[in-house]
Amino acid sequence: MLTQALIGDEGRTIELGWKDGSRSRFHAMWLRDNALDDKTRSAGNGQRLITILDIPADTRIGAASVKGGALEVSFVPEQKTVSFPAAWLSANAYDRDAARQPGWTDEATVRWTKASMQNSVPRAGYAAASHDRAVLGQWLSAVKAYGFAVMDDLPAESGALCKVSDLFGYIRETNYGRWFEVRAEVNPSNLAYTNLGLQAHTDNPYRDPVPTLQILSCIENTVEGGESSVVDGFAVAAALQAENPEGFRLLSSCPARFEYAGSSGVRLQAKRPMIELGPDGELICIRFNNRSLAPTVDVPFADMEAYYAAYRRFAELIEDPSFEVTFKLEAGQAFIVDNTRVMHARKAFSGTGKRWLQGCYADKDGLLSTLASIEHGFKEAAE
Ligand code: NM2
Ligand code: OGA
Ligand code: ZN
Numbered sequence: 543m544l545t546q547a548l549i550g551d552e553g554r555t556i557e558l559g560w561k562d563g564s565r566s567r568f569h570a571m572w573l574r575d576n577a578l579d580d581k582t583r584s585a586g587n588g589q590r591l592i593t594i595l596d597i598p599a600d601t602r603i604g605a606a607s608v609k610g611g612a613l614e615v616s617f618v619p620e621q622k623t624v625s626f627p628a629a630w631l632s633a634n635a636y637d638r639d640a641a642r643q644p645g646w647t648d649e650a651t652v653r654w655t656k657a658s659m660q661n662s663v664p665r666a667g668y669a670a671a672s673h674d675r676a677v678l679g680q681w682l683s684a685v686k687a688y689g690f691a692v693m694d695d696l697p698a699e700s701g702a703l704c705k706v707s708d709l710f711g712y713i714r715e716t717n718y719g720r721w722f723e724v725r726a727e728v729n730p731s732n733l734a735y736t737n738l739g740l741q742a743h744t745d746n747p748y749r750d751p752v753p754t755l756q757i758l759s760c761i762e763n764t765v766e767g768g769e770s771s772v773v774d775g776f777a778v779a780a781a782l783q784a785e786n787p788e789g790f791r792l793l794s795s796c797p798a799r800f801e802y803a804g805s806s807g808v809r810l811q812a813k814r815p816m817i818e819l820g821p822d823g824e825l826i827c828i829r830f831n832n833r834s835l836a837p838t839v840d841v842p843f844a845d846m847e848a849y850y851a852a853y854r855r856f857a858e859l860i861e862d863p864s865f866e867v868t869f870k871l872e873a874g875q876a877f878i879v880d881n882t883r884v885m886h887a888r889k890a891f892s893g894t895g896k897r898w899l900q901g902c903y904a905d906k907d908g909l910l911s912t913l914a915s916i917e918h919g920f921k922e923a924a925e
Pocket of ligand 3: 734743744745886
C-alpha cells in the first residue's frame with residue numbers, strides 16, 4: 543500500500559513511501575511518458591498514442607497526492623493530471639539498490655541439475671493439455687521456468703509434433719523444412735541424420751536469430767541406445783562463472799563463429815558468443831555445438847589459450863553427469879527445449895529395431911505470449 547509521495551529535485555523526481563517502509567523513486571519524465579490516460583494510450587489496444595517529442599522537455603511534477611490507493615500527479619507545464627494505481631507503480635518500480643551481477647537471470651528462471659530434476663521432469667498428456675487451459679498453462683510455465691518439458695500420449699504418427707506447436711504458437715520454417723525427419727540416412731546432410739551419438743548441443747547456432755524452441759517427437763524408437771538427455775546451459779554457465787570468472791568473461795565477451803554448409807544451396811554463418819549476455823549483463827543465450835563451430839578468429843591472440851581452456855572446461859561441465867537429465871523417448875512422446883538455454887544430446891544407437899524422430903523449430907515469444915494470456919485470463923477470472 544502506498545502511504546506517501548514526496549516531490550524532489552524541483553519536481554523532476556518523486557519519492558513514494560510504501561506501508562512496509564520501502565521507498566521507490568520515479569522521474570517526472572518517466573511517469574509522464576507512461577501515463578495510462580486515454581489521451582496517452584489507446585483505451586482499445588493499449589498502444590501509446592503520443593511520441594517522446596509530444597512531451598515538453600522541461601516536464602516536472604507540480605503537485606502529487608496519494609488518493610485511494612493510487613498516486614495522483616499533476617504535470618507542468620502541460621497542466622495535466624493523471625492517476626497511477628499503486629499496484630502498477632509497484633510492478634513497474636525501477637529504483638533498485640543492488641546492481642545486478644553479469645550472468646544474472648530473472649526470478650522466473652529456475653536453474654536445475656540432475657539432482658533437482660531427474661525425478662520431477664515436467665510433463666503433460668496431450669489430451670489434457672489440449673482441452674484444459676490450466677494444464678496447458680502449467681506445461682508452458684514449466685518451459686518458461688526450466689527450459690524444457692515432455693509431452694506424452696501424442697499419436698505416434700508423422701506430423702504429430704505440429705499438434706504440440708499448435709498448442710502455443712507457430713512453427714519456424716527453415717532450410718530443413720517445416721519439420722524434419724531425424725533418422726539414420728545414407729549420405730546425410732547433417733550428422734543428426736546418422737546413428738552417431740550427439741554431444742549435448744543447442745541447435746542451429748549458425749542461424750541469426752537462432753531458433754528459440756525445438757520440438758522433437760518420437761514415432762518409433764526400438765533400437766539399442768538412442769537415449770535423450772538435456773542439460774541446463776544456464777546452470778552450467780553459472781558453475782563455470784563460479785569456478786573460473788575470467789573464463790566466463792572470455793566466453794561471454796568474445797564472439798565465436800558457427801557455420802553450416804552441409805547441403806547444396808545453403809551456407810549459414812553467424813558470429814555470436816557461446817555465452818551471450820544482454821546489455822545489462824543478463825544471461826540471454828547459450829550457443830554450443832561442436833559440429834558447427836567454425837574457426838574462432840575474434841579472440842585476441844594473447845587470450846586464445848585461456849579462451850580454449852574455458853571452452854574445454856565449459857564442455858567438461860556440460861558432460862558432467864551431475865548436470866544431465868536422461869530419458870528414452872518412446873513412440874508417442876515428444877519434448878520441447880528452450881534452444882537459447884537447454885542443450886540436448888542423444889546416445890549412439892545400433893542393433894535391430896528402428897529409430898524415427900521428427901523435429902521442428904518454433905518461437906519462444908509466441909509461447910510466452912500464450913502463457914501470459916492464459917495467466918492473465920485466470921487472474922481476471924479470480925477478480
Ligand atoms: N537438424 C536436425 O543444429 C544442428 O545442425 C543440429 C539440426 C538437422 C535440423 C541438427
Ligand atoms: C536434433 C537432435 C537428437 C536425437 O535433431 O537436433 O539433436 O535424439 N536429435 O536424435
Ligand atoms: Zn539437436
